[in-house]
Amino acid sequence: MKIRRSDRLVDMTRYLLEHPRALVSLKFFGERYDSAKSSISEDLGIIKRTFQERGTGILETLPGASGGARFIPYMLKEEAESFLQRVVDEVNDESRLLPGGYVYLSDLLSRPDVLRQVGRLIATQYLNQEVDAVMTVATKGIPIAQSVATFLNVPFVIVRNDSHITEGSTVSVNYVSGSSTRIEKMELSRRSLKRGANVLVVDDFMKGGGTLNGMKSLINEFEAHLVGMTVFAEGEFSGNRLVDDFTSLVKVNAVNPNNQTISAEFGNFINTVFGSGMEK
Amino acid sequence: MKIRRSDRLVDMTRYLLEHPRALVSLKFFGERYDSAKSSISEDLGIIKRTFQERGTGILETLPGASGGARFIPYMLKEEAESFLQRVVDEVNDESRLLPGGYVYLSDLLSRPDVLRQVGRLIATQYLNQEVDAVMTVATKGIPIAQSVATFLNVPFVIVRNDSHITEGSTVSVNYVSGSSTRIEKMELSRRSLKRGANVLVVDDFMKGGGTLNGMKSLINEFEAHLVGMTVFAEGEFSGNRLVDDFTSLVKVNAVNPNNQTISAEFGNFINTVFGSGMEK
Known part of the structure; x- marks a missing residue:
């Protein structure tokens, strides 16, 4: 008919x-x-x-x-800015402060409307690049990886700190946790990534960049290619970061648990992706 | 204009x-x-x-x-059956067999096209019910929870076996792992669920039902209501399951690592949701 x-x-x-x-x-x-x-x-x-x-x-x-x-x-600059402004406004809420200067963000990253926009945004950044898989580390990076992967229409792979029997044989790397300078281990199922794959790394939060750096090593172990690294939130870090080639949607500064203040602002995403002078 | x-x-x-x-x-x-x-x-x-x-x-x-x-x-019965048949065909692949009779399923649950249909299917089951949040346990249930939550347009909450500092204060329960009869502990951030919330539980795999049972206890601790429990795959289990009020999309039977055979079939989903005699 x-x-x-x-x-x-x-x-x-x-x-x-x-x-x-x-x-x-x-x-x-x-x-x-x-x-x-x-x-x-x-x-x-x-x-x-x-x-x-x-x-x-x-x-x-x-x-x-x-x-x-x-x-x-994709998402245009205007919509991206207004979305990120709403995120920043939501993060600027003292009730999010946790002991040790940490910030509670789990509610944002479990809302489908927020995740959809985060996924669209990050997919916009890699609009013209070939991506075969999105990589993240368990647990909290997973929803972001899934959303980005949905917009890029590629699978995502989950790196874990603990081995799990249902993953089959794995490849592991040791890495230095940037914040604590401890040596840790992360691993990925051998079946989950092909040699030569173009891999986009995403995560929910970064401070020293140790986890991102670990994923870079893992990509090398698989003889795959790193396309880029984008995180939802970047925290303050004093000292040398282990990676500098990353993009962040928002930046959480000067969390001060003593006087209970928190200050969030835009990360480097808008400038990196849209340029500062570009209109759209 | x-x-x-x-x-x-x-x-x-x-x-x-x-x-x-x-x-x-x-x-x-x-x-x-x-x-x-x-x-x-x-x-x-x-x-x-x-x-x-x-x-x-x-x-x-x-x-x-x-x-x-x-x-x-929603998804109609015909599309549901043809999707589940494709899943069953993909699972019936000896190369998925892992030591100990486990089955590698991570590739399926990291493909956006599969997750989208799984989410639509499970949302169809709860078409006429009020759901305020989708609950799952880390790590592998997360993508399913996210997809279901997207179709229901509600947040999802992630129960964890390990405590994490960025979750803030948590509520924990002890539970018996059905397969191993060990006592384990799971916990959920106190902020993530409201009293009286209607909670749908999903997970990737179940055998004895210990994890599902643990999530039931946790829902009680939060004075919330259980709407239902649906898993992607149900494995064989000899003995008494700790829960019986669950739905499974597929069932993986008689995994036999000795002669390297695997046998997957439909779970009870189609009959539970569409009824056996119902046409659509």
Whole structure:
């Protein structure tokens, strides 16, 4: 049965949103809706225009009989800034202070609306790069890795500090915890990463960069390539960080448990990704 | 600027998909597109029809000036069966066998496409129930909890076996591990769950049910309510399980490391959720 344009637009939008970065052929849509490729092409033009106007993402359209469309989600600078401002405002709340100058962030990173935007943001940073897998360390990096992986449409891999029988054989590295200068060990299932894979590293929080540095070593052990490292929050650290090539969405400064103050601000994300003078 | 119907349909579809279970008012859409409420109502009718025909979910429309729409994702029986059949086929692969009769499943539960369908499926089971939070235990339950929480549009909470300083004060319970009859301890940040909350428990794998039982105790400690328990995979277990009120998507039987065979089949999900005689 031939499907009306309005119905096609609704279903195509859903389909494209659920298959980011995948090339969907005109043929596939044509058969799905029993419609001519020329009609499908027009539909794609409408979706492309709306996605662009609303800042949803790019719809790349490939012309020709063998052509199709590929949806690449992104977030524009304006939306990114207003989202990060809301995060900063939420983090600037003294009730988040924990003993030892730590900050409670688990509520933010367990809300689907926040995670969706964090994932879209980080995917925007790697818009033009090839990524085969997103890597993080258990436990709290996992939700971020999953959200980024959803927008990049690639699997994520979880590095662990404790071995677990259901992972099979693993590769492990020792690393120096930047904050405490202790030697620790992290490991990853051998099956989870292919040689030569392009790996994006994400995590929830960093101070000295020891964990990020450990993941870098692990990527080397797998003979894979590091694409970049992005963390949700960067804490204050006095001393030399073990990594400097990272991006942070927010920065939590001067947590002072004595007078119960906390001060969050933008990390280097906006400048790194959008540039300071760039308008969009 | 007034927006054309075709453009509205594309953007409304995206908006509704990203805000499951939330009531979006006609007024909101009317202002967003500078369009009359009557036009928006017609748009919603088109989206409702398409979502229903394609098995995407229900679009509840509330009539009247103060009305609006609420998108409730679900999966129909046919799609559920074909998805679970694909999972079963993938699990039936001897290369997944690990020493001790364990099975490697981490690759499946780190693929966004699989997790999306698992989340939609489990959300379908609790379609008509009120859920305030999804609970799981670290590490491997997290991706499932996140996906279910995304479709239910509620936060998820992560129970841990090890204490972590950034969680603040915690509530802990001791529980008997069903498989090994050891006594273990699990804990949850005090801030993460409100008294009286309706909690859905999910996990990746169960054998004796000890972990699920522990989460039940924890829910009692928080004076919250258990809505239900659903696991991705159920393993064989000889002896009495500690819980019997659970649902499993797949069942992994007769893992035999000696002759290297593995046998996966449907869990009790399809019958529990769709009934055996129900067509859709």
